[in-house]
Amino acid sequence: MRNMIPTDPSQILSLQTRIQDGDLVVVYERHDQMKPIKVTEGAVLQNRFGVFKHSDWIGKPFGCKVFSNKKGFVYLLAPTPELWTLVLSHRTQILYIADISFLIMYLEIVPGCLVLESGTGSGSLTTSLARAVAPMGHVYTFDFHEQRAASAREDFEKTGVNSLITVGVRDIQGEGFPDEFVGKADSAFLDLPQPWLAIPSVGKMLKPDGVLCSFSPCIEQVQRSCENLRTNFTDIRTFEVLLRTYEIKEVISESSQGDENVSFKSPPCKKRQHSTEKSSAINASATTTVMAKPCAETRGHTGYLTFARRNCFS
Template identity: 65%
Template sequence: MMVPLDPSDKLTSRRFIAEGDTVVVYERHDAMRAVAVRAGGVLQNRFGVFRHDDWIGCPFGSKVFSTGGGGVKGGGKGGKAGGGFVHLLAPTPELWTLVLSHRTQILYIADISLVVAYLELVPGCVVLESGTGSGSLTTSLARAVAPHGHVHTFDFHEQRAASAREDFEKNGLSSLITVNVRDIQGEGFPEEHHGAADAVFLDLPQPWLAIPSVGLMLKQDGVLCSFSPCIEQVQRACEAMRTHFTDIRTFEILLRTYEVRDGALKSATADEEATVGPLPQKRRKFTAPGENTDCTQKNSYVLVRPCSTARGHTGYLTFARRLVYDSQTES
């Protein structure tokens, strides 16, 4: 299970893995998986065979070696340095977003970070969310309001809600998250949350239908965020917000990552110089790691460049603040 979340103390850095815990098995930045630790369990991958029994008692963040299989030699906690290995990481909200089961399209870290910041979440806040989906954002919301806040999340799809509830229980978040089955577009939020929410997040195809209910749920000066993939949805939602909200702003997050790798620059040969133009100075070209070259003069460099593929448009995030009314004019 996930360690109880307390933003004042990162307990995962001091905890040891126990049977029943969920660990994120890290092979490389784009190859991770969530694994439930059980006595006698075995994980097989391209690096070999890994026994769960060797993991129990290790601190999160440990590097563990394979026990053999797939041509890889090593030996659990005492594995040889030449054997295949993986790292065992704690399932933080950031890592959980990368390994969870996709029941719906999810929000990723770039959008999540802005949502948590602009909803002004601090420990003790009460958050309403619709819909739950795969629970990517929900997990980050829970950490932001821990240890004394709460996230009430709603999804109209009963099986999807049940699967999300199971994930939250497995990761030790049940005390922070309540999963409900409800059609927020058609029914609005339950009356029990009237005037009690510090923040509301909507991920709905027709968010404008739920905005009147949101106005009733939020405390004065509370913040709403609506996520929509299409700008037409944003326009209709903003129209609906004008009655009870102010400071309406829309953002689109485009994330650009960079590739960092070792390489070498070598002097061009005479034939190569003849093909690159009349300039008198020598030209140099990049040599990938492992590439054979007959040049005697070669320098090692770190190459940094934008990745050839980048995550593009995910959606639009619209934030709005509930108007603070004078007591004589509020209806």
């Protein structure tokens, strides 16, 4: 993702569009089968669609379709924060797009903001925070686990956002945020087992009217956090973001002697070829239409997002 998030204000709308040797790309087979690959001259990718040469990718635009030796194909996508959230290595439980987009809006994060985060975890949210504060802002993220912090630094370098993120090793629950940030943070995010222990520190770090968000999987954590927030915070609100996905299918209706039979036809999962052949003709009396129905594996509860605004008079 080299230069995908420019740090020069004059280049904020200029994005790299061509794949170069050493770039990170997201190889897309289908919506639920993607993986990150570092483009390396001389290397190959082998999957069910054949053998793909990395050398054939260099110079092509992000989003292009590339073909294997067997004429199968995949798409090469830029590792945006949204896609990175779907393909990154899970060192911890991560936040997904629905929660991320919601909290960035409610934290009122804009370019130039200084954001504090604890803990870093797998870095799913951190990458999106970096893009939101670019090009002049910065994200300071902390994790008590040294190896997780080191792995996060490596990932941020891969995706090209390392200049916007500083990763620190620190027990925020026990020590609080460093004093160098007192009164300087525009917003703060907590993903901790006992967030109420860090709330007094966050109150000192935030500017007047700054916003805090705490993510908790259990309502008991939310209740205790809210009790501690009342001292220095106002406008305390908790949300649960639920996402429902729909599956689009082609419905085939066949009429025979006045009887109508209806069946669902899913998209083909067979190996794709360069020239896609049409399936055999449907009976002349058959009709097709497109229908939508909720996916059987809809993601349910992930956690609660509690927001609070630092009291200007505290």
